[in-house]
Amino acid sequence: MMATPKTKPRFRRVAPDQRRELLIAAGMACLAKGGILDFTIDRICAEAQVSRGLITHHFGAKDNLLAAIYETMIGQLISSVEGNVSGIGGIIDGMFPDGPEQRETLRIWLALWGEIANTPALLKAHRKQYARYRAAVENALGELARQRKRQPDINQAAIMFISLVDGLWLERSIDPRQISAEDARAACWRLLDLLFGPPLS
Amino acid sequence: MMATPKTKPRFRRVAPDQRRELLIAAGMACLAKGGILDFTIDRICAEAQVSRGLITHHFGAKDNLLAAIYETMIGQLISSVEGNVSGIGGIIDGMFPDGPEQRETLRIWLALWGEIANTPALLKAHRKQYARYRAAVENALGELARQRKRQPDINQAAIMFISLVDGLWLERSIDPRQISAEDARAACWRLLDLLFGPPLS
DNA sequence: GCGCTTGTTATACAATCGTTCAACAAGAAG
DNA sequence: CTTCTTGTTGAACGATTGTATAACAAGCGC
Numbered sequence: 001m002m003a004t005p006k007t008k009p010r011f012r013r014v015a016p017d018q019r020r021e022l023l024i025a026a027g028m029a030c031l032a033k034g035g036i037l038d039f040t041i042d043r044i045c046a047e048a049q050v051s052r053g054l055i056t057h058h059f060g061a062k063d064n065l066l067a068a069i070y071e072t073m074i075g076q077l078i079s080s081v082e083g084n085v086s087g088i089g090g091i092i093d094g095m096f097p098d099g100p101e102q103r104e105t106l107r108i109w110l111a112l113w114g115e116i117a118n119t120p121a122l123l124k125a126h127r128k129q130y131a132r133y134r135a136a137v138e139n140a141l142g143e144l145a146r147q148r149k150r151q152p153d154i155n156q157a158a159i160m161f162i163s164l165v166d167g168l169w170l171e172r173s174i175d176p177r178q179i180s181a182e183d184a185r186a187a188c189w190r191l192l193d194l195l196f197g198p199p200l201s
Numbered sequence: 202m203m204a205t206p207k208t209k210p211r212f213r214r215v216a217p218d219q220r221r222e223l224l225i226a227a228g229m230a231c232l233a234k235g236g237i238l239d240f241t242i243d244r245i246c247a248e249a250q251v252s253r254g255l256i257t258h259h260f261g262a263k264d265n266l267l268a269a270i271y272e273t274m275i276g277q278l279i280s281s282v283e284g285n286v287s288g289i290g291g292i293i294d295g296m297f298p299d300g301p302e303q304r305e306t307l308r309i310w311l312a313l314w315g316e317i318a319n320t321p322a323l324l325k326a327h328r329k330q331y332a333r334y335r336a337a338v339e340n341a342l343g344e345l346a347r348q349r350k351r352q353p354d355i356n357q358a359a360i361m362f363i364s365l366v367d368g369l370w371l372e373r374s375i376d377p378r379q380i381s382a383e384d385a386r387a388a389c390w391r392l393l394d395l396l397f398g399p400p401l402s
Numbered sequence: 403g404c405g406c407t408t409g410t411t412a413t414a415c416a417a418t419c420g421t422t423c424a425a426c427a428a429g430a431a432g
Numbered sequence: 433c434t435t436c437t438t439g440t441t442g443a444a445c446g447a448t449t450g451t452a453t454a455a456c457a458a459g460c461g462c
Contacts, residue, residue, distance in 0.1 A: 053413095
């Protein structure tokens with residue numbers, strides 16, 4: 001009875017949705033590692049351990065993969081704002097966690113920001129999703145205003161809070177040494193306390 | 202008397218310093234137009250109307266040109282902060298001018314930010330110059346505190362002001378529609394009034 | 403077990419990338 | 433005018449870019 005020469009399959013077939021997620025993850029890893037210049041068909045497919053043809057097959061073009069990555073990132077951000085159960089405090093903690101695990105996320109955002117204005121598909125996605133993000137923040141700030149019995153200009157407060165967060169993210173993504181996560185959270189709370197008054201009890 | 206067939210010179214010799222400035226300007230134009238992906242030897246030299254060999258000749262490598270552009274940009278920023286005569290008000294007005302002329306500057310910054318962490322020469326320059334920028338801002342804020350007879354935490358105030366400005370720049374460089382220059386200036390003033398108290402007279 | 407769909411691979415392709423280098427010539431020095 | 437320095441050009445290099453495409457085979461339905 002001779003052993004069956006069962007050759008190891010040369011690849012594994014995966015459902016398109018799962019394969020897209022795999023490629024999105026690989027693309028994000030490349031963006032985090034070397035910015036937009038490392039967002040390359042070769043590098044992404046090497047990261048995903050997959051042949052070069054797959055990106056075109058599943059996304060049509062490289063830019064569409066980048067747009068899909070943006071959708072994933074902004075979706076996670078919006079979820080973390082909309083789905084918070086502990087109010088603005090939980091949101092801030094989620095935005096500036098301790099430890100180095102956020103580094104990758106920030107590096108991806110930095111790379112995406114730089115390409116939004118240069119990639120039409122990305123700009124379109126940004127304008128659509130950014131409105132949702134801003135609305136979610138305004139909603140959370142409105143609840144905080146109710147808690148502290150103040151009625152500030154929610155519109156301006158949202159601009160200031162979002163911009164402050166973006167700026168802190170920017171500083172920390174470029175060089176985490178300059179501003180610690182704790183400093184960032186403290187800056188957020190300082191702004192909110194100034195805008196909405198101190199906690200009531 | 203036959204006319205001398207004076208052939209038009211095929212190029213013009215320029216002093217190295219002037220040529221470097223020309224290439225820096227061309228490189229900035231490329232960054233503004235298409236981000237870091239358009240920062241290419243071919244495109245830069247085409248923009249400068251110069252042959253491909255010049256960048257290597259004057260800068261050694263492309264990255265060094267990028268670092269030189271960073272130095273130019275941060276130098277202008279620091280000068281506008283240090284050299285202001287009308288206090289923080291003049292600084293804010295300079296940071297968020299009306300009209301579209303700032304667009305190019307912000308696009309260049311966005312492209313540079315994305316590469317700082319990936320280009321050692323850039324990170325080194327950033328760390329050195331960022332400290333100067335922060336010191337200049339702290340100095341201007343200290344003067345404002347004296348004017349308004351308050352003594353807040355200048356360190357934290359500087360972090361908040363710089364991050365807010367960075368965030369507003371980021372939003373406006375990605376998509377100027379979202380936040381107008383006037384909104385940005387108002388947000389800066391709101392933060393300062395909250396931190397340092399309202400103007401005394 | 404067999405055929406078929408289709409996810410996957412691997413090659414090919416022209417275009418462009420950053421850099422090197424030899425030849426050229428502009429313009430100051432004599 | 434002649435000589436020399438050196439800023440400048442332009443071709444060439446191998447490597448890498450994004451995409452198209454044909455051959456392949458994994459694995460489900462029968």
